[in-house]
Amino acid sequence: MDYDDQLEKALSESPDIESTGSRFEVPDPNVRPEGNMTVFENFQPVVAKLGRDESDVLKFLQTELGTSGQIDESGRARLTGDFRQDRIARAVEEYTEAFVLCPECGLPDTRLVDERGTRMLKCDACGALSPTGR
Structure with a gap:
């Protein structure tokens, strides 16, 4: 049994997981x-x-x-x-x-930080540092 056959078998036997939406x-x-x-x-x-x-x-x-x-x-x-x-x-x-919400990855794992007097959004998930939306 090659890789593709094993993968196909694993996918067919795994249960379908339905997303309940955003966490x-x-x-x-x-x-x-x-x-x-x-x-x-x-x-x-x-x-x-x-x-x-x-x-x-x-x-x-x-x-x-x-x-x-x-x-x-x-x-x-x-x-x-x-x-x-x-x-x-x-x-x-x-x-x-x-x-x-992080403008880069869309996750809520952010905190507000001050960078050189500017309020920024720091994402703990992806590491992005972005200016706040306002």
């Missing part, structure tokens, strides 16, 4: 209106999944949504104004693209 999935924002505020209920789990500082994520959301906000004692983000879930989800996705 990196950010939870969908759970938001609700409260008076003239929008409460981002699961802000802490989202920030934890992103692996970034909560104040950085909040500052990005404030800029992106054109509003003010704060983190309450329960760890929820309270944003001034009425924002739908899909708008906040889009902002979180934009943050993820700009400050979490």
Whole structure:
């Protein structure tokens, strides 16, 4: 039995493995209106999944949504104004693209570093050093 025959036999006998998608999935924002505020209920789990500082994520959301906000004692983000879930989800996705995912390999194994006064994204998976998306 030659190599090609062995390979064919091994492939035919191995189980099919279906991918369940990316290993990196950010939870969908759970938001609700409260008076003239929008409460981002699961802000802490989202920030934890992103692996970034909560104040950085909040500052990005404030800029992106054109509003003010704060983190309450329960760890929820309270944003001034009425924002739908899909708008906040889009902002979180934009943050993820700009400050979490490596532009070279696409993996989330990154951290923010300062290189000569410039904020950069350092990928621990592929070693790339890239300027942040913003």
